[in-house]
Amino acid sequence: MNNSERKLVIGTRTSDLALWQANFIKSEIEANFSDISVELKLIKTKGDKILDVSLSKIGDKGLFTKELEIALLNNEIDLAVHSLKDLQTEIPKGLKIAAITKRHDVSDVLIAKTKNVTIENLPENAKIATGSLRRKSQILSIRPDLQIFELRGNVPTRIQKFLDSNWDGIILAKAGIDRLNLGKHISYVIPLNQILPAVGQGALGIEISSKNKFAEEIISKLNDVKTQIEVTAERAFLKELQGGCQVPIGAFAELKSNGLYLSCFVGSLDGEITFRKVLRGSKKDPVKLGKTIAKDMLKAGAKEILDEIYK
DSSP, rough: OTTTOOOOEEOOSHHHHHHHHHHHHHHHHHHHHTTOOEEEEEEOOHHHOSSSSHHHHHHHOOOOTTHHHHHTTTTTTTTEEEGGGGGGGGOOOTEEEEOOOOOOOOOOOEESSSSSSSTTSSSSTTEEEOHHHHHHHHHHOTTOEEEEEEEOOOOHHHHHHTTTSSSSEEEEHHHHHHHHTOGGOOOOEEOTTTTOOOOTTTTEEEETTTTOOOHHHGGGGGGHHHHHHHHHHHHHHHHHHTOOOOOSSSEEEEEEEEEEEEEEEEOTTTSSSSEEEEEOOOTTHHHHHOOOOOOHHHIIIHHHHHHHHHO
């Protein structure tokens, strides 16, 4: 882009949540740099166009990011704002993550027709909808009797589908619900010892062209170091497992005063076989922590589960 006029163009998907995220970054830039104007360019991705097929069947490499990344490489936009959990662990050549924002609540939530319904007190054989194999595996490991249904679409669409259905509940990320002011629908915030989040859940990743020094200088000011360390460990874990966002893998890293703690999950699609592990490492080497815990879990038997899923 021509930055002589101190302007940045943000590429964004068109869903309500993606637009919230892009406008949030726009307002952050404008708050920090009064002389820079920011505009949005709307781009539809493959994941936005194919809504009648489960994500796991489409394949997830760049499902919600590829078109945005092409626009970056073609110099049509200066930055792309992603939910970090949608961003593959291998960033295409010529691109880089310039900043990771302070993370929102990482929890998943249960939305039911009545308040205070938990995973445990759902009716026997209850119908639960989710588009995530990670959530499916973990919820079935707690309640194998539950019937799981496929759910796609943006957040308001999913909630409306649920309200119009005979399902007993749906599971969504709390961050998206809160950002769109839809918290009134939450029945239960699911604790992390029941369902671990997707890698990077709750954080935004801002991607730029490696050559765009102007954008890098501006965007680097929005980076949250604590979140960056945490998600670096999570993404290293996922990369070592060669997993994507549509595999039953969950992880949550938390930086505490005495080290970096990484909690991880790998499970079979039916939730019958699960592996959970927590490991403490150094905040100075989050990649090592992620790789170490991944190797430990693969040796413990997670490799057989993943091999079966990747077939």
